[in-house]
Amino acid sequence: MTTWTSTPALGTSRRTGRDPAVVPGGLPRWAFVPAALGGLFVVLPLVAMGTRVDWTNYWGLITSESARAALALSLQTAATSTVVCLVLGIPLALVLARGRLPGQSLLRSLVLVPLVLPPVVGGVALLSTFGRRGLLGESMEVLGLQIAFSTTAVVLAQSFVALPFLVVSLEGALRTAGERYEVVAAGLGAGPTTVLRRVTLPLVWPGLLSGTVLSFARALGEFGATITFAGSLQGVTRTLPLEVYLQRESDPDAAVALSLLLVAVAVVVIAATHHRGPSR
Amino acid sequence: MTFELTATVPSRGVDVRLDVAAGRTLALLGPNGAGKSTALGLAAGTLRPHDGDITLDGRTLARARGGRRTAWVAAHRRRVALLAQDPMLFPHLSVRDNVAFGPRAQGRSRRAAATAAKGWLDATGLGDLADRRPAALSGGQAQRIAIARALAARPRLLLLDEPMAALDVDVTPQLRQTLQHLLAEQTTVLATHDVLDALLLADEVAVVDGGRVVERGPTAEVLSRPRSAFAASIAGLNLLTGTWTGDGVATATGEVVHGHATHPEVPLGTAMTAVFRPAAVALHLADPHGSPRNTFRGTVRTVEPRGDLLRVRTERLAADVTPQAVAELSLVPGRSVVATVKAAEVDVYRR
Numbered sequence: 279m280t281t282w283t284s285t286p287a288l289g290t291s292r293r294t295g296r297d298p299a300v301v302p303g304g305l306p307r308w309a310f311v312p313a314a315l316g317g318l319f320v321v322l323p324l325v326a327m328g329t330r331v332d333w334t335n336y337w338g339l340i341t342s343e344s345a346r347a348a349l350a351l352s353l354q355t356a357a358t359s360t361v362v363c364l365v366l367g368i369p370l371a372l373v374l375a376r377g378r379l380p381g382q383s384l385l386r387s388l389v390l391v392p393l394v395l396p397p398v399v400g401g402v403a404l405l406s407t408f409g410r411r412g413l414l415g416e417s418m419e420v421l422g423l424q425i426a427f428s429t430t431a432v433v434l435a436q437s438f439v440a441l442p443f444l445v446v447s448l449e450g451a452l453r454t455a456g457e458r459y460e461v462v463a464a465g466l467g468a469g470p471t472t473v474l475r476r477v478t479l480p481l482v483w484p485g486l487l488s489g490t491v492l493s494f495a496r497a498l499g500e501f502g503a504t505i506t507f508a509g510s511l512q513g514v515t516r517t518l519p520l521e522v523y524l525q526r527e528s529d530p531d532a533a534v535a536l537s538l539l540l541v542a543v544a545v546v547v548i549a550a551t552h553h554r555g556p557s558r
Numbered sequence: 559m560t561f562e563l564t565a566t567v568p569s570r571g572v573d574v575r576l577d578v579a580a581g582r583t584l585a586l587l588g589p590n591g592a593g594k595s596t597a598l599g600l601a602a603g604t605l606r607p608h609d610g611d612i613t614l615d616g617r618t619l620a621r622a623r624g625g626r627r628t629a630w631v632a633a634h635r636r637r638v639a640l641l642a643q644d645p646m647l648f649p650h651l652s653v654r655d656n657v658a659f660g661p662r663a664q665g666r667s668r669r670a671a672a673t674a675a676k677g678w679l680d681a682t683g684l685g686d687l688a689d690r691r692p693a694a695l696s697g698g699q700a701q702r703i704a705i706a707r708a709l710a711a712r713p714r715l716l717l718l719d720e721p722m723a724a725l726d727v728d729v730t731p732q733l734r735q736t737l738q739h740l741l742a743e744q745t746t747v748l749a750t751h752d753v754l755d756a757l758l759l760a761d762e763v764a765v766v767d768g769g770r771v772v773e774r775g776p777t778a779e780v781l782s783r784p785r786s787a788f789a790a791s792i793a794g795l796n797l798l799t800g801t802w803t804g805d806g807v808a809t810a811t812g813e814v815v816h817g818h819a820t821h822p823e824v825p826l827g828t829a830m831t832a833v834f835r836p837a838a839v840a841l842h843l844a845d846p847h848g849s850p851r852n853t854f855r856g857t858v859r860t861v862e863p864r865g866d867l868l869r870v871r872t873e874r875l876a877a878d879v880t881p882q883a884v885a886e887l888s889l890v891p892g893r894s895v896v897a898t899v900k901a902a903e904v905d906v907y908r909r
Contacts, residue, residue, distance in 0.1 A: 458642075461633070462648075463648075463659070463663070464633040465634075465638060465708075467634055467637065467663045470634070473634075476663070481650065
């Protein structure tokens with residue numbers, strides 16, 4: 279006897295989450311050709327770089343003093359920048375998604391500017407703000423604070439370019455989640471802060487997580503704004519991308535080895551966000 | 559009176575006045591877009607009145623004059639809980655934590671909140687679902703949990719916005735029973751377009767149409783003696799208006815409707831209303847000669863299912879007839895019919 283059930287798991291491929299009985303919608307055959315080219319275009323350079331790696335000396339290359347200093351600095355500054363992005367970006371996304379302020383759409387556009395701006399220009403902008411002769415730099419120098427060409431400058435440069443990633447992800451998640459659960463929670467007597475902590479943030483958790491990972495990845499790979507605003511001083515401002523760029527001239531093997539390290543970090547980061555599946 | 563609302567919202571064409579006594583349930587009956595949800599939003603604190611006063615247990619929740627707010631209590635400080643057609647259980651919390659949410663949010667200890675949650679879950683008869691996630695509940699179960707969650711927050715006023723509308727027909731009786739049992743002492747405003755909800759759950763009914771309360775009174779009275787055509791149609795009743803002839807109601811189209819008059823001594827020419835249920839109406843293709851019945855000629859406009867019967871609507875009347883009758887008489891839209899109803903089935907009263 280055959281039993282029919284409406285359990286969605288039945289007849290659903292565990293690997294793809296798709297029902298094998300469903301005929302896929304119309305996809306023109308020719309699309310596979312440029313699609314394959316596109317895939318190759320991304321993967322081939324990474325494979326090519328892998329063929330250039332000097333595997334026998336790999337460990338030595340990535341544990342040299344300058345490499346270790348750069349890696350430690352990169353992880354430390356990228357983690358700090360991610361925290362800065364969370365502290366500033368969560369409220370910013372909340373205001374953009376839920377607020378009803380005048381000029382809010384302008385604010386949204388401005389926040390996204392670092393996303394499309396050449397990072398070097400971002401570095402120049404930061405220098406004009408926090409540099410010794412900058413808008414805020416002069417008065418800060420009076421207070422004995424020098425930001426440009428310090429580790430703090432690295433964190434600022436990274437936060438500047440990474441913040442939009444968090445804000446965009448989180449704002450999108452907040453809009454999708456809507457305000458209806460928040461209205462219900464308020465009716466049950468929960469104040470705005472309780473609602474944020476117990477309802478809003480848990481509901482947008484996937485968006486918040488992917489935003490956090492993306493901004494961490496962007497901070498880790500930051501180059502242009504950093505070298506412009508923070509310079510390249512070993513152990514102070516020379517992060518891993520800067521080290522790769524520097525070694526490319528003097529020690530190409532070391533540059534490739536460190537590049538591969540960055541690729542590995544990127545792959546781990548992408549896997550962490552995308553391999554979570556359609557959990558809801 | 560514990561809850562009083564007088565408010566206008568010109569942007570939504572709403573101008574309502576409501577009041578509910580402590581522990582009572584008021585049903586707002588009306589079609590979609592009549593202004594029921596606006597009235598609930600005003601009470602819940604999600605909408606602002608342009609003009610008006612909203613008070614609950616002597617506390618002013620909102621007051622506005624000409625669009626200027628002079629008093630405002632935020633939604634979370636009102637002790638007004640809203641339950642909509644969608645249960646909106648927090649998907650990331652277990653059933654138990656959903657029900658405990660209100661007590662926790664109001665500052666009660668974890669243990670006290672858990673005890674309260676258990677009590678309310680048991681009261682809805684769903685105590686054994688406490689550890690489930692909302693995604694693992696049926697629609698009816700989720701809505702009953704949502705009721706438990708709302709009541710666990712001990713609201714001074716409970717707002718129910720079409721709580722049965724999104725549910726399968728076969729689970730609504732159980733939910734109605736749960737509500738009937740739990741709302742006994744709870745001050746409640748229930749928005750619905752289903753007359754059965756009003757009949758079973760509400761002490762009083764306010765009929766809302768076009769943003770205004772057009773009729774109000776004790777449930778049984780409004781539903782059995784609707785004064786507005788709208789109240790009659792939602793009550794599922796036929797309603798014909800006319801003037802008193804001494805033994806019947808003369809309608810504008812020339813029929814005289816005979817029935818059981820509650821005030822037979824009224825002067826001739828008094829505006830009167832005749833009311834009868836669709837189930838009391840029989841349909842024929844030709845005049846059934848010699849029967850002591852009221853007869854109305856008409857044309858079939860629509861035929862739609864109504865439980866085991868079919869509701870046939872003509873220009874002015876609704877008749878509930880069996881599918882066999884519809885087939886035998888081939889009652890399709892456009893068909894001329896004669897509707898008859900026994901005088902004993904008609905109530906006539908003063909408008």
